[in-house]
Amino acid sequence: MKRDINIFEFPLNLGLKKKEHEPEPGVRKLPDWLRKLGFHQEIDPVSILRLEAPQYSMKPDRESGVLNAEAIIAYAQKQSDFILSHHQKNTFHIVLGGDCSILIGTAVALKKLGSFGLFYLDGHTDFIPVSLSETAAAAGMDLAIITGMGHEKLINVDGLQPYFLEENIYCAGNAETDDEEYVKQIMNSDIHYFDLEHLRKKGFEHTAEDFLQMIKSKGLDGFFIHLDADVLKDELMPAVDSRMEDGIDYQNLREILTPLVRSPLCFGIEITVLDPDYDETGIYTKPFVKNLIQIIKNKED
Template identity: 20%
Template structure:
């Protein structure tokens, strides 16, 4: 499916406690993303980067939560609102938004921009649930709350910029889970999201899991968004990520998953974001190069 892909960089690391993912968009571009997409027939334009404030110049606890903690919440709101505006404008121009992070908190803005006026399902690849709230988080890092924020869980229901009502929990599928906090485990079990752990992948295989996840995410909706945290992969494959956890998805499983997304979702695939590439922790930019490969597979690259 030929289309124009607009690259949007979000050099954000306010949502994490480890610096470096702000360089992720540059690393992915440097790895040859545009050339790889154009080699499979996709026109590619670069929309530049969203401006992100420096954490050294801000107070991490400047927010209005009465209980709990969400560091740099005010700054995250400003960035995510800009992301939403840029994504929405991309869609209005008839182009495909490809958002490069940065930490996973940027997904709040991407979801708001892509699901502004259409019911949208999300397949969320991640080692973590990102289902904490300010009351349950052990760290206060918003990248661990992004999905809960999008769904308006707990206090996020009172913050209109986080909650995207057109994304319903029954159209969310998480893939690759293997590191959950107690509070988010409770939230996930109490919600109607579909969650697939690495145990599910081991027992059922990546093909069956992804096919079921796409079916869940696209049921009675108009479009599908994919949010891909590179830490869903095993660190042996992707060492340069914000929060590496052993025992993840293999190289071939990841490509198979992306190929299945392309073949099963078809034209309903409306946007893609890839996050948490940390060049400081990487080896010769191999994680960014793998990110380029996986995006290309999701957008139609095949062996034959």
């Protein structure tokens, strides 16, 4: 990659419901964990920018039904302003979570910058209303929220609903296909949807190239990549909030991400939901870091 790189750290975990055995979701430790394992040093960014997140809570919101909705909205507004104040043209932005709800703040910022597409690479679609959520956690509904499904307070921050148009989104890698009602939500949308089976049939590189062609043909200002670590096979990455047995491998990840990050229209990539508390020795995160560096810096094995 020839462009400068900036790293944004958004260690938010309010979008997850904590499990009984944990004091809070450990995903907020991800930026520091990646730094410890050499990610920041190898990426060698021009700037490392951080917006501290509120303390964890599980506060129900009666209006929206979503946990911590008010605090998530407040953080999204600060995050959006933070990105707009510090982003730079001709720069690749790496956004480190945190949970998937950090996409809301980035989406608001991008809406203010222009018309953008989204490549959503995730083991789940996260495209459901709160009525179908078992946890009422925003991280499991973020794709729905940014496209306008949900309560007004979440989907219309600063009067910008929707932050992304459904037809400008590719959602790929979902392995949670046994819940018909869950899948039906995205099948009935205008999102370009490729579950894991169809992604393998279509081809990883081919899917990325088709997305880039769509961005170009529509004359969009750019696009953003969402990468949830749970899109990887469980044997490669079990250190996530919601584990899936099936998933993609690192060769697949390189094939699908390399064309995307090389594009000058790529605003950047966010990395979410990897929980350091479930990988104390780094046995799973170290290969993850190695592969991301190779992809982003365009290095060979």
